[in-house]
Amino acid sequence: MAAVQRFIRTFSKTSLDLDDVASLREHTRLPLLLKGVLHADDARRAADLGVDGIVVSNHGGRRVDGALGALDALPTIVEAVGERMTVLMDSGVRTGADVFRALALGAQAVCLGRPYVYGLALAGRRGVREVIDNLVAAFELTMALSGCRTVADITAERLVRADGRPVAG
Ligand SMILES: Cc1cc2nc3c(=O)[nH]c(=O)nc-3n(C[C@H](O)[C@H](O)[C@H](O)COP(=O)(O)O)c2cc1C
Incomplete structure (x- = not known):
C-alpha cells in the first residue's frame, strides 16, 4: 500500500519540472539519465544541470496524441548536446533498420x-x-x-x- 501511495504521489505531481532535476543531481553521484526529451532547449538545460544523458523519447507515443516522433526530434538534439552527454533514443524501434537509422542520426544506443x-x-x-x-x-x-x-x-x-x-x- 505504501508503494502504491508513493507511486500515486509521484506520478500525479504535475508540478515536476527541470528544477527538480537539479535537486536529484545534488542527491546522487550515480549516472542520471533524463527520459522523454523531445526539444533541443530541454536537452541543453539538462546538460547544464549536470545530467549524464538523455533518452530522446515520446514514451512510445502513449502520452500526447500527435506528439513529435522521437526519431524526428533526434538530429537537432544530437546537434545541440551530442558532444556533452550520452544521447539514447526510444519509441517505435521495431526492426534492425530502425536501429540503424537512429544510430545514423546520432543516437549512441536505442531502447x-x-x-x-x-x-x-x-x-x-x-x-x-x-x-x-x-x-x-x-x-x-x-x-x-x-x-x-x-x-x-x-x-x-x-x-x-x-x-x-x-x-x-
Ligand atoms: C504499458 C506501458 C507503460 C509505460 N509506462 C511508462 C512510465 O511510467 N514512464 C515512462 O517514462 N515511460 C513509460 N512507458 C514508455 C516506455 O518506457 C518506452 O519509452 C516506450 O515503450 C518505448 O516505445 P516502444 O514501446 O515503441 O518501444 C510505458 C510504455 C508502456 C508500453
Missing part, C-alpha cells in the same frame, strides 16, 4: 519498450531473448547490406530522404 514485453508475454525469458536476438541479427544484416563494417561506419551520410535528398548536410 526497446513493447517488443520485449510482447516476447515476454508469448514465451517468457526465451521470448525476450528471441526478440533481442532477432533484432540484433536484423541490425547486423542491415549494416552489412549498407556496407558498414563497424557501428562507427553508420553515419547520416548513409541515409537519404524519400525524395532522394541527403539527410546529412
